[in-house]
Amino acid sequence: MLKRYAMDIKEKLKHILIETLNLEGFTPEQIQNDDLLFGDKFGLDSIDAVEIVFQVEHHFGVKIRDMKEGRPALQSINTLAAFIEARRLP
Amino acid sequence: MQIDFKHRLSAHCESGVSSNLLFHYGVDISEAMAFGIGAGLFFGYLPFIRINHLPLTTFRCEVGGILKRLTRKLGVKMHIEKFRNPEKAMAALDRSLESGIPVGCRTGAYWLPYFPSAFRFHFNMHNLVVYGKEGDDYLISDPVFPETQRCAREDLAKSRFAQGALAPKGTMYYLTHVPEDIDLRGPICKGIKAVCRRMLNVPGPIIGVRGIRFLAGQVEKWPRKLGKRKASLYLGQLVRMQEELGTGGAGFRFMYAAFLQEAAGILNEKRLLDLSAKMTLVGDLWRSFAVIGARNCKSRATESDSSAAMADILRDCARKESEIYQELLTVVKTVRNGY
Numbered sequence: 001m002l003k004r005y006a007m008d009i010k011e012k013l014k015h016i017l018i019e020t021l022n023l024e025g026f027t028p029e030q031i032q033n034d035d036l037l038f039g040d041k042f043g044l045d046s047i048d049a050v051e052i053v054f055q056v057e058h059h060f061g062v063k064i065r066d067m068k069e070g071r072p073a074l075q076s077i078n079t080l081a082a083f084i085e086a087r088r089l090p
Numbered sequence: 091m092q093i094d095f096k097h098r099l100s101a102h103c104e105s106g107v108s109s110n111l112l113f114h115y116g117v118d119i120s121e122a123m124a125f126g127i128g129a130g131l132f133f134g135y136l137p138f139i140r141i142n143h144l145p146l147t148t149f150r151c152e153v154g155g156i157l158k159r160l161t162r163k164l165g166v167k168m169h170i171e172k173f174r175n176p177e178k179a180m181a182a183l184d185r186s187l188e189s190g191i192p193v194g195c196r197t198g199a200y201w202l203p204y205f206p207s208a209f210r211f212h213f214n215m216h217n218l219v220v221y222g223k224e225g226d227d228y229l230i231s232d233p234v235f236p237e238t239q240r241c242a243r244e245d246l247a248k249s250r251f252a253q254g255a256l257a258p259k260g261t262m263y264y265l266t267h268v269p270e271d272i273d274l275r276g277p278i279c280k281g282i283k284a285v286c287r288r289m290l291n292v293p294g295p296i297i298g299v300r301g302i303r304f305l306a307g308q309v310e311k312w313p314r315k316l317g318k319r320k321a322s323l324y325l326g327q328l329v330r331m332q333e334e335l336g337t338g339g340a341g342f343r344f345m346y347a348a349f350l351q352e353a354a355g356i357l358n359e360k361r362l363l364d365l366s367a368k369m370t371l372v373g374d375l376w377r378s379f380a381v382i383g384a385r386n387c388k389s390r391a392t393e394s395d396s397s398a399a400m401a402d403i404l405r406d407c408a409r410k411e412s413e414i415y416q417e418l419l420t421v422v423k424t425v426r427n428g429y
Contacts, residue, residue, distance in 0.1 A: 020390070021388075021390075022388070022390055038206060039206075040207075046330055047326060047329050047330065047384045047387055047388060048384070048388065050329060050377070050380045050381055050383075050384040051381060051384050051385065051388075051390075053377070054377070054378075054381040063374075065340075065341075065344040065370070065373065066101055066341075066344060066345075066348075067101045067341050068099050068100060068101040068121075071234070071236075072236055
């Protein structure tokens with residue numbers, strides 16, 4: 001059940017990134033869970049990180065206020081999903 | 091050669107370095123506490139200072155100010171030195187390391203090779219601690235990275251002598267005396283007072299809450315005055331300064347909220363908890379401003395993401411921050427009378 005829940009978060013994250021960051025030409029299947037979000041592949045930069053933080057709060061109710069936590073969480077779909085999962089579960 | 095230095099991850103470089111250097115000498119204060127006592131919170135819109143040819147907006151105090159005020163208020167003595175010659179600067183660093191002293195350095199982040207390229211741009215106010223040397227590599231405790239880093243001598247020298255606005259000029263610093271017993275109550279009150287006075291009382295339109303209101307007016311005018319492309323560059327700079335470099339406006343407001351929460355416990359003053367919660371909400375407002383700004387920079391803005399909407403948020407930030415600082419001054423006054 002937990003695994004399925006985590007999988008849903010990752011899939012949802014991929015859709016959110018594509019829609020809100022205008023990742024034209026990418027499909028969810030083309031985004032690997034361990035791809036670096038801020039590497040060359042997607043062309044995202046620190047300004048896009050602001051939108052991602054906002055979308056995470058909007059869709060999952062998880063706030064990223066402390067960038068000490070935020071920076072490692074924003075590495076990849078895997079790290080972001082793990083962060084959301086840890087914050088959402090009691 | 092390697093000094094036994096505890097690397098701790100921070101949200102912001104100067105307060106992180108301050109907290110980590112003090113921890114090395116047995117003073118265990120959090121990054122937020124270092125930021126608060128060092129009166130790091132600030133706002134200034136400084137169009138006459140240009141970074142990457144764009145106006146500087148700062149959400150924190152002057153470079154080195156946190157460490158300077160923190161050490162002074164805690165009775166800690168610090169040696170600080172600038173250089174003209176990179177060779178002499180590196181030799182001085184080596185001598186301190188050989189004496190077993192961890193050294194803080196101010197650097198240009200762009201030239202540090204371990205910074206990911208997506209997050210790298212010219213920023214000459216980045217602080218780190220050098221705690222050892224192996225061959226040609228220096229061992230670096232860069233507080234915004236989860237792990238320690240290595241940096242080749244040539245890169246570190248280049249970074250310490252980065253050119254441009256607010257050039258670090260090889261600045262290095264280390265602690266020379268740390269008192270055994272430190273009472274945080276007085277320094278906390280003084281730190282709060284310094285921030286409130288700066289945010290409320292500095293004359294002129296560009297500093298403190300007046301500066302936030304002034305920026306609101308500018309943001310509203312930019313598209314008309316500068317054209318869409320240049321306005322988006324100005325906004326991009328603002329959002330970067332706010333959200334990425336050293337965590338920026340929202341991040342610093344969150345950090346100050348954490349400081350007020352800790353201070354509430356130390357001073358046994360519940361009103362600070364309430365003000366901490368209010369400051370967190372102001373941080374959220376700054377962040378919503380950044381989100382709209384980011385959308386405008388990246389041509390993703392919808393109709394509601396207008397310049398007017400951004401200006402309204404900034405005016406709301408100014409109003410709420412002003413109320414917080416006024417209440418803080420009242421609290422500090424009564425607390426200080428209590429002991």
